[in-house]
Amino acid sequence: DTEVTQTPKHLVMGMTNKKSLKCEQHMGHRAMYWYKQKAKKPPELMFVYSYEKLSINESVPSRFSPECPNSSLLNLHLHALQPEDSALYLCASSQGLADAYEQYFGPGTRLTVT
Amino acid sequence: GENVEQHPSTLSVQEGDSAVIKCTYSDSASNYFPWYKQELGKRPQLIIDIRSNVGEKKDQRIAVTLNKTAKHFSLHITETQPEDSAVYFCAARTHAGGTSYGKLTFGQGTILTVHP
Numbered sequence: 001d002t003e004v005t006q007t008p009k010h011l012v013m014g015m016t017n018k019k020s021l022k023c024e025q026h027m028g029h030r031a032m033y034w035y036k037q038k039a040k041k042p043p044e045l046m047f048v049y050s051y052e053k054l055s056i057n058e059s060v061p062s063r064f065s066p067e068c069p070n071s072s073l074l075n076l077h078l079h080a081l082q083p084e085d086s087a088l089y090l091c092a093s094s095q096g097l098a099d100a101y102e103q104y105f106g107p108g109t110r111l112t113v114t
Numbered sequence: 115g116e117n118v119e120q121h122p123s124t125l126s127v128q129e130g131d132s133a134v135i136k137c138t139y140s141d142s143a144s145n146y147f148p149w150y151k152q153e154l155g156k157r158p159q160l161i162i163d164i165r166s167n168v169g170e171k172k173d174q175r176i177a178v179t180l181n182k183t184a185k186h187f188s189l190h191i192t193e194t195q196p197e198d199s200a201v202y203f204c205a206a207r208t209h210a211g212g213t214s215y216g217k218l219t220f221g222q223g224t225i226l227t228v229h230p
Contacts, residue, residue, distance in 0.1 A: 040201065040223065040225070041222070041223070042203050042205075042220030042221065042222060042223055043158065043203075043220060045217060045218070056217075090157065090158070097216075102148065102160055102163065103148070103160070103218060104160065105150075105157040105158045105159070106157060107156065107157045108157055
């Protein structure tokens with residue numbers, strides 16, 4: 001299995017809602033990532049987990065809360081989002097954090113905040 | 115931090131022609147350079163990568179060259195096909211020794227259109 005999966009594919013939420021994005025990989029990768037991508041722009045790194053511990057937080061607002069329940073799963077909890085948070089949210093994984101490990105992306109969740 | 119510039123931002127070619135996309139990077143410590151292809155509404159897909167100890171790598175119609183001295187790397191696609199149409203992103207990653215993390219810095223992307 002060489003795939004990263006994400007659910008849901010699409011999500012529409014109001015600014016007062018609480019929702020969660022889910023990501024799963026069964027490649028035995030020990031590093032997992034959340035990226036945000038606006039249309040026709042490159043992915044922007046949000047969070048990095050290594051061995052289920054948060055390693056990097058790229059100064060992301062607290063309305064985004066990541067969680068790594070185990071080595072295969074990564075969640076992103078959303079609360080009180082703004083319309084400008086509408087984007088494609090991509091999960092990725094790699095074998096580890098060391099240099100030159102390939103990152104594999106999931107299909108993304110298309111989020112619309114109304 | 116690392117800065118990656120990618121050119122051109124759009125590229126239009128006829129089927130069968132070659133396409134070349136160029137990226138420059140600023141951090142001489144960067145040692146891993148992947149290229150991603152992203153079709154409309156799809157995930158970024160790793161198509162080829164190169165490490166700093168190699169000058170060129172080829173995979174069928176796709177090749178990547180790296181000039182460490184000039185700090186630039188290029189993607190070459192030969193015999194282009196309509197299905198090559200997509201957004202292509204280059205990226206550079208700085209060496210992450212020990213417990214430090216080497217962030218993957220992306221270029222701004224190139225929209226490639228291959229006309230039949």
